[in-house]
Amino acid sequence: MDVVKAVLEKHQKELDKYKPITVEKHLECRLDVGSLLITDPNDLEDRQLANEKEEYLAALTRDNTQLLVNAIWELPTERVDESIVAKLPEPTTVLPRLRKPPGPRPLTKWEQFAKEKGITKKKKDKKTYDDVLDKWVPTYGFKRAEAEKDKEWVLEVPQNADPNTDMFQKKIDLRNEKVAKNEIQRMKNIVRAKKMDMPRSGYLGPEAASSNQLLTAVTVAKSSTASVGKFQSKLPKEKEARGLGVKELIPGGKRKASHITAQPEREANLDLIKSVLNKKPKLDVEKAIQLQKQDERLEREAEGNKPAKKGGKKGGGKGSRKAVGKKPKGHQGQRAPGKKGQTGRKRR
Amino acid sequence: MKRLTEERTKVLFEKLAKYIGSNVQQLIDRPDGTYCFREHKDRVYYVSERILKLSECFGYKQLVCVGTCFGKFSKTNKLKFHITALYYLAPYAQYKVWVKPSFEQQYLYGNHIPKSGLGRITENAGQYQGVVVFSMNDLALGFGVLARSTTECKTADPLTTVCFHQSDIGEYIRAEDSLF
Numbered sequence: 001m002d003v004v005k006a007v008l009e010k011h012q013k014e015l016d017k018y019k020p021i022t023v024e025k026h027l028e029c030r031l032d033v034g035s036l037l038i039t040d041p042n043d044l045e046d047r048q049l050a051n052e053k054e055e056y057l058a059a060l061t062r063d064n065t066q067l068l069v070n071a072i073w074e075l076p077t078e079r080v081d082e083s084i085v086a087k088l089p090e091p092t093t094v095l096p097r098l099r100k101p102p103g104p105r106p107l108t109k110w111e112q113f114a115k116e117k118g119i120t121k122k123k124k125d126k127k128t129y130d131d132v133l134d135k136w137v138p139t140y141g142f143k144r145a146e147a148e149k150d151k152e153w154v155l156e157v158p159q160n161a162d163p164n165t166d167m168f169q170k171k172i173d174l175r176n177e178k179v180a181k182n183e184i185q186r187m188k189n190i191v192r193a194k195k196m197d198m199p200r201s202g203y204l205g206p207e208a209a210s211s212n213q214l215l216t217a218v219t220v221a222k223s224s225t226a227s228v229g230k231f232q233s234k235l236p237k238e239k240e241a242r243g244l245g246v247k248e249l250i251p252g253g254k255r256k257a258s259h260i261t262a263q264p265e266r267e268a269n270l271d272l273i274k275s276v277l278n279k280k281p282k283l284d285v286e287k288a289i290q291l292q293k294q295d296e297r298l299e300r301e302a303e304g305n306k307p308a309k310k311g312g313k314k315g316g317g318k319g320s321r322k323a324v325g326k327k328p329k330g331h332q333g334q335r336a337p338g339k340k341g342q343t344g345r346k347r348r
Numbered sequence: 349m350k351r352l353t354e355e356r357t358k359v360l361f362e363k364l365a366k367y368i369g370s371n372v373q374q375l376i377d378r379p380d381g382t383y384c385f386r387e388h389k390d391r392v393y394y395v396s397e398r399i400l401k402l403s404e405c406f407g408y409k410q411l412v413c414v415g416t417c418f419g420k421f422s423k424t425n426k427l428k429f430h431i432t433a434l435y436y437l438a439p440y441a442q443y444k445v446w447v448k449p450s451f452e453q454q455y456l457y458g459n460h461i462p463k464s465g466l467g468r469i470t471e472n473a474g475q476y477q478g479v480v481v482f483s484m485n486d487l488a489l490g491f492g493v494l495a496r497s498t499t500e501c502k503t504a505d506p507l508t509t510v511c512f513h514q515s516d517i518g519e520y521i522r523a524e525d526s527l528f
Contacts, residue, residue, distance in 0.1 A: 273376065
């Protein structure tokens with residue numbers, strides 16, 4: 001009997017080591033076997049949580065895990081290579097995304113412009129009637145190039161162009177250029193969408209660069225010397241590149257020191273006024289001529305206004321000849337045609 | 349409100365000197381307190397320091413106008429005077445043009461002054477000299493630039509423009525929104 005007792009005792013001990021697989025809960029736990037998740041809506045016991053926190057939480061976790069394992073064992077099982085496997089159902093809990101959902105595709109520059117201006121895309125017909133070829137021709141795609149070739153089998157050389165230019169080659173070049181430009185614009189759109197920095201300086205070539213870009217390129221190039229362009233000569237009416245963000249591109253272009261000096265404003269202003277007023281005027285030839293003319297005119301007027309005095313100025317001429325008067329008039333003298341030795345009019 | 353840069357101050361004084369010559373000094377060198385020029389949204393204001401102090405309570409965006417607006421700087425750093433500057437230009441003006449009563453209205457509508465509208469003119473004014481335009485009873489009407497020098501005016505025929513219109517007091521009504 002001792003043996004039986006011992007065996008039973010041992011069995012009891014072993015049973016004590018394991019807790020029962022049934023778990024009592026006030027409220028039923030929510031189970032999502034698919035994602036191996038159990039949610040316990042019951043309240044925690046405050047006293048136990050305060051006194052024996054770790055043990056209580058461990059026991060609670062075990063109980064809940066037991067419930068989950070119970071639920072798994074209820075699933076149909078099968079044996080694969082010595083191990084028992086259960087197929088989990090689809091998870092029912094909706095988990096949030098890891099990353100934020102992608103937004104709408106960023107608009108290209110043209111699309112943005114079109115949206116602003118309210119331009120809508122007009123759908124073109126797939127085929128258009130060509131008057132020259134007298135047939136229906138595809139607007140794009142298959143057999144389009146062929147139709148073009150049929151249509152423009154001869155090209156006119158413009159009058160001002162070199163007669164030996166290959167107009168066909170020119171046309172191809174023009175098209176290639178357009179394709180290249182489009183490619184650049186596509187790249188720019190991608191860069192813009194990704195909000196990356198685009199290189200703003202550098203020479204893009206005479207076809208692609210705008211006048212502002214050219215100006216910036218010139219300004220940057222000029223200041224890219226060892227002495228940051230201090231000794232570069234300037235063209236007579238050269239402009240400096242201006243605009244947003246241009247200054248950062250120019251090497252050595254530091255932020256200017258504040259224009260507010262220690263000198264009181266009033267004195268500074270007075271000094272500036274003095275320098276402005278004391279500026280030597282340029283020799284204005286036109287003005288000088290005008291003044292000269294004016295003087296002459298005044299003189300003439302003064303002369304004209306004076307009454308004709310007798311011998312006013314010319315007093316010091318020949319001795320005391322006072323009344324010079326006017327030149328004698330002709331046809332007034334007395335003629336004496338009969339007398340000899342006297343021809344013509346009578347001389348005074 | 350910020351102080352004008354030296355470059356802009358120079359532009360301002362050069363422009364002022366065109367109209368009032370050496371009297372520019374009197375705008376700064378005043379017996380009745382210190383006056384200064386300030387810049388706000390590219391406009392130049394002539395303010396007494398006392399009022400300037402009061403204006404400092406307001407932020408850049410809230411502030412519309414302080415003192416007298418003299419003019420506006422263009423993007424290329426050129427200064428254009430507004431009619432509001434006339435109050436300070438007229439008493440100091442060195443070269444003046446008087447307009448006949450019959451032409452007054454025409455001038456106030458923004459037209460250039462032809463020889464026929466010219467009443468009187470200061471002697472010795474050169475071409476492109478800045479002038480203040482007065483009516484015959486000495487009311488300042490605006491300012492402009494001489495198209496002909498005084499001597500040329502005398503010989504010019506009646507329809508030629510003598511003085512280019514730059515600004516007139518009609519602008520208080522015509523350009524009310526952009527003036528200050």
